[in-house]
Amino acid sequence: MSDTKDNLPRVQAQSPEELAPPDVKPISKVAGGMRAVLTAAKYTFQEMGPVRGTRTLLLLNQKQGIDCPGCAWPEPDGERSHFEFCEEGAKHVADEATTKRVTPEFFRKWSVAELSRQSDQWLNQQGRITHPMILRSGADHYEVIDWPDAFALIARELNSLASPDEAIFYTSGRTSNEAAFLYQLFVRRYGTNNLPDCSNMCHESSGTGMKESLGFGKGTVTLADFDLADAIFVIGQNPGTNHPRMLTSLLSAKRRGCKIVHVNPLPETGLDRFKHPQEFWTWLGKGTKLADLFLQVRVNGDVALLKGIMKEVLDAEERRPGQILDQEFIDRHTTGFAEFAGALRHTHWGEILDQSGVTKVKIEDAARLFIESERVIFCWAMGLTQHKNGVANIQEIVNLSMLRGQLGKPGAGLCPVRGHSNVQGDRTMGIWEQPAADFLDKLGQEFGFEPPRAHGLDTVHAIQAMHGEKAKVFVALGGNFLSATPDTEYTAAALRRCRLTVHVSTKFNRAHLITGRQALILPCLGRTEIDLQQSGPQFVTTENSMAVVEGWEGRLQPASPELLSEPGIVVGLAKAVFGNKSGVDWDGLVANYDRIREHIENVVPGFDDYNQRARQPGGFYLPNPIRQLEFNTGDGRAHFTVHDLPRHDLDPGQFLMMTMRSHDQFNTTIYGLDDRYRGIHNGRRVVFLNADDIRLNGLQDGQLVDIISHFEGEERIARHFRIVSYNIPRRSAATYFPETNVLVPVRNFADKSHTPASKSVVISIRASEVEV
Numbered sequence: 001m002s003d004t005k006d007n008l009p010r011v012q013a014q015s016p017e018e019l020a021p022p023d024v025k026p027i028s029k030v031a032g033g034m035r036a037v038l039t040a041a042k043y044t045f046q047e048m049g050p051v052r053g054t055r056t057l058l059l060l061n062q063k064q065g066i067d068c069p070g071c072a073w074p075e076p077d078g079e080r081s082h083f084e085f086c087e088e089g090a091k092h093v094a095d096e097a098t099t100k101r102v103t104p105e106f107f108r109k110w111s112v113a114e115l116s117r118q119s120d121q122w123l124n125q126q127g128r129i130t131h132p133m134i135l136r137s138g139a140d141h142y143e144v145i146d147w148p149d150a151f152a153l154i155a156r157e158l159n160s161l162a163s164p165d166e167a168i169f170y171t172s173g174r175t176s177n178e179a180a181f182l183y184q185l186f187v188r189r190y191g192t193n194n195l196p197d198c199s200n201m202c203h204e205s206s207g208t209g210m211k212e213s214l215g216f217g218k219g220t221v222t223l224a225d226f227d228l229a230d231a232i233f234v235i236g237q238n239p240g241t242n243h244p245r246m247l248t249s250l251l252s253a254k255r256r257g258c259k260i261v262h263v264n265p266l267p268e269t270g271l272d273r274f275k276h277p278q279e280f281w282t283w284l285g286k287g288t289k290l291a292d293l294f295l296q297v298r299v300n301g302d303v304a305l306l307k308g309i310m311k312e313v314l315d316a317e318e319r320r321p322g323q324i325l326d327q328e329f330i331d332r333h334t335t336g337f338a339e340f341a342g343a344l345r346h347t348h349w350g351e352i353l354d355q356s357g358v359t360k361v362k363i364e365d366a367a368r369l370f371i372e373s374e375r376v377i378f379c380w381a382m383g384l385t386q387h388k389n390g391v392a393n394i395q396e397i398v399n400l401s402m403l404r405g406q407l408g409k410p411g412a413g414l415c416p417v418r419g420h421s422n423v424q425g426d427r428t429m430g431i432w433e434q435p436a437a438d439f440l441d442k443l444g445q446e447f448g449f450e451p452p453r454a455h456g457l458d459t460v461h462a463i464q465a466m467h468g469e470k471a472k473v474f475v476a477l478g479g480n481f482l483s484a485t486p487d488t489e490y491t492a493a494a495l496r497r498c499r500l501t502v503h504v505s506t507k508f509n510r511a512h513l514i515t516g517r518q519a520l521i522l523p524c525l526g527r528t529e530i531d532l533q534q535s536g537p538q539f540v541t542t543e544n545s546m547a548v549v550e551g552w553e554g555r556l557q558p559a560s561p562e563l564l565s566e567p568g569i570v571v572g573l574a575k576a577v578f579g580n581k582s583g584v585d586w587d588g589l590v591a592n593y594d595r596i597r598e599h600i601e602n603v604v605p606g607f608d609d610y611n612q613r614a615r616q617p618g619g620f621y622l623p624n625p626i627r628q629l630e631f632n633t634g635d636g637r638a639h640f641t642v643h644d645l646p647r648h649d650l651d652p653g654q655f656l657m658m659t660m661r662s663h664d665q666f667n668t669t670i671y672g673l674d675d676r677y678r679g680i681h682n683g684r685r686v687v688f689l690n691a692d693d694i695r696l697n698g699l700q701d702g703q704l705v706d707i708i709s710h711f712e713g714e715e716r717i718a719r720h721f722r723i724v725s726y727n728i729p730r731r732s733a734a735t736y737f738p739e740t741n742v743l744v745p746v747r748n749f750a751d752k753s754h755t756p757a758s759k760s761v762v763i764s765i766r767a768s769e770v771e772v
């Protein structure tokens, strides 16, 4: 390739195809159906070929089959159909099992700066990385490095730090339980709790809020509860794109008369109409209407809306004393009700209606539906967690659920829907910067060492530590840290200040291009591939959103003979860092993953007979105290909590922006430039605005604009976006990430959980000076 003038790798590519105006077409009115099947088939056959692709998909999410690397939606407990996957799941698997390869030749051809000018979609499309690669200090190109040399280099850097706390060890939600347990053991044996993970950026607010209110940070329902619920509230979530098989559960519930309420700033096709892709006889019809009630909140209007519904419930109780609230549940199992109810009565309707953007009539409808339903499930996702008041959002849902005793009974409960396949399991395995003392005690006893006790750095504080050169080595087990995190330019500067950045990866991404002084890419096996160790082929386990732990085994030949498994990479690192001094039989652990599971059984509660139960088809449930109405809160009771209404004092011309995914991406992986459920094609650099806001601010539909975010007197800018007039509440805006992560201030995060406030970004919009 020819040399470029500007040799500094770009944090955002802004390639010509990305900057071209998107086509705005009519929005697909139905999710699923034939279109989903054809899209899944097209992507799979294109990436994997028809025979290999079909064989793999038939194993996907089957008992003892291959685990989908996508979201964490569970499989049914009983019989499974032959097609236990969705369009997105097919894309995820095909993307991993692609026949395309990123070889040493590729890296010889392309410099890092040249690669950085390619779009994220192009980078991902190049295929699987085949060899460990190093970018040496001052070099323009990655080159091959042997595994032992790579491990030795990392060990040298880690062992030369003044303190283990100068290293950061990130984990993505793809990592299996076995790899995660080994990784946290290695990191704690090394001497730090600096274990940030992707959970810090998504459901941390859920875990924090639930733990404080209920003493337990995971969901309380199983899939079987969806068969019994009378009403399901889906709040701040777009399952049609992010958890598509959830639509199948909603469809079954709907068909037996369950009511569905959708709360979101944007109407989402998936919750409007759905055709089950396997019911081919319905493909030509209009699909089933899912949501009975759509409450179109303003961005971050959820606390106000939930308070409105709860006010209605309390008013109904006053009108019909003893008939509305579950007073027995409140008296026996909770505390703080009087204070909560008192504060709610003093919240004014004017503020509730203004902040939520929902009419009183609709709030009354929602309250009536809630009151008339004996069993209610509440589902939610990032729409609630990524705000300064993310924890308060979750706790208001807990408050609402407790008013009518919607915990500890079949068909009811709380369902934070996790977006990455093992993000919940990784946390169970100890990937957490704030480990509990009893976990550390057991870990230390099991392996004969004293684990560090001081809390480590979460994601936003890890970025700040690297930026301030307090952390100097960054290791990521999976993921695309640069693109997943807020404040992209700041994060890029933070990574560039590191001495060494290391990414364990299957595919190529932008995080490999914005690096420390030296950088390593360590290529690993994917979920679909055979993991052959000394004792034979290995299986691994994951934990889904409903705390089912299940075993999975890859069946495809690895993309390259040079690949190591994630446990193999952790063990390589540990041996290089500790030599013979750690007292842990690392070789024995990687030779047979049963040995890892034996240790997990001894350290993590709920994993009795792990090796036996992991081999049970369909896996096993972890204990869930809330289902038994056991609240580990100190006083044994669930806590009602009181929260102020969040304030957003927007100046004239300002909007509250949320970031979101398109239908053609999974987290930071961009599969294509179409989002048919929002009518956007061949582009992603768009900002969705209300038509009245466009007109009143002197803007135009289709206009090229720059977006400026405002935080504590600082401005950040994202250039070259097209305005799309959309059905979104006034003063609200929506954009796709990772393109607009650049606008999310690293210091703007949720109270207590520190989840970046990516859905509460104050922005203004101005005409772009340059037409592209």
Ligand code: SF4
Residues within 6 Å of the ligand: 061, 068, 069, 070, 071, 072, 073, 084, 085, 086, 087, 088, 089, 090, 092, 242, 243, 244, 245, 246
């Ligand atoms: S619903 Fe989630 S886990 Fe299931 S196939 Fe789709 S992406 Fe994969």
